[in-house]
Amino acid sequence: MENQTTVNEFILLGLSSDPQLQILLFFVFLVIYLITLVGNAVVMLVIRADSHLHAPMYFFLFHLSFVDICYSSAVVPKMLVNFLRKHKTISVTGCFTQMFFIFLSATSEAFVLSVMAYDRYAAICNPLRYVRSMNKNVCRQLVGASWTVSLMHSMLNTVPVLKLHFCGPNEIGHFSCELPLLLALSCTETIANKISLLSSGVIFGVCTFLLMFFSYFHIISTLLRIRSAEGRHKAFSTCSSHLIVVGLFYTTALFQYLKPKSISSVILTEVFSIQYTILTPMLNPLIYSLRNKEVKTAMGRIFLKKQ
Structure with a gap:
């Protein structure tokens, strides 16, 4: 180890090495990033400004939009910079920092989506006790717990990486720093890191999935007991946007990490990473604003006031 050089930076190979294609990709992902920032910021401002959405x-939903901004900002800015650079490097500290915020944002997104599923369960299955069971203090505690657990998960997987030694090669075949790719470059033993990543991912993933599964199991059971078709549609309409968002997030993330090795490829990995780290944060505010009458009405009220 003494004769080996310590790596001071990593090279992110990105999506393409073709200069012309990189310029095109720069503008494509710049537009996506701007839509993500503006869309989620508008949703947050509308929710804060309109008392009907309190x-x-x-x-x-406000906190989901905030998480989406954080998630996209952890990946896209560096990605855009590298599209314009010949040497697509990132410092070791910068790489670890990016990995930390990717973990934090991804875990927060999963927990906030689970909390939103529980909220729909409380509203549809126990409507008479909904106001008391989901008061402001309970909502703040649920969001606070989501961020706390996400921070613990992020630190659990990031801090041990600081003790690893990287002596080359230093090329990451991806557009961002993800832990499995970093572990493959380490010169020291990483079995403990892999066990930590797998066990924490399974525990937190199963917990969030089960909370959503049982919430929607009871929601569907309740909806089936509603005799009026109009009543069922009205109740289910409050869940449809959330179900679409959950489907987008979990389908791509699960396939990314659970796909068989026989169909593993760099291109496929990058495509699914783009879906759940870049496209999903952009689509979430569009799904909630376009499919939610109350959000659209609130936007109309705010827009008319400014006329």
């Missing part, structure tokens, strides 16, 4: 469901 309800638990929109309180959680």
Whole structure:
């Protein structure tokens, strides 16, 4: 080890080495990033500005939009810079920092989505106790717990990486610093890191998935007991946007990490990474604003006031 050089920076190979294609990709992902920032910021501002949206469901939507901004900002800015650079490098400290915020944002997104599922369960299955069971203190505690657990998960997987030694090669075949790719470059033993990543991912993933599964199991059971078709549609309409967002997030993330080695490829990995780290944060505010009448009405009220 004494004769080996310590790596001071990593090279992110990115999506392409073709200069012309990189310029095109720069503008494509710049537009996506701007839509993500503006879309989520508008949702947050509308929820804060309109008193009709001061309800638990929109309180959680506010935090989901904030998480989406953080998630996209952890990856895209560096990605855009590298599209314009010949040497696509990132410092070791910068790489670890990016990895930390990717973990934090991804875990927070999963927990906030689970909390939103529980909120819909409380609203549809126990409507008479909803106001008391989902009061402001409970909502703040649920969001605070989501961020706390996400921070613990992020530190659990990031801090041990600081003790690893990287002596080359230093090329990461991706557009961002993800832990499995970093572990493959380490010169020291990484079995403990892999066990920590797998066990924490399974525990937190199963917990969030089960919370959503049982919430929607009871929601569907309750909806089936509603005799009126109009009543069922009205109740389910409050869940449809959330179900679409959950489907986008979990389908791509699960396939990314659980796909068989026989169909593993760099291109496929990058495509699914783009989906859940870049496209999903952009689509979330569009899904909630376009499919939610209350959000669209609130936007109309705010827009008319400014005329």
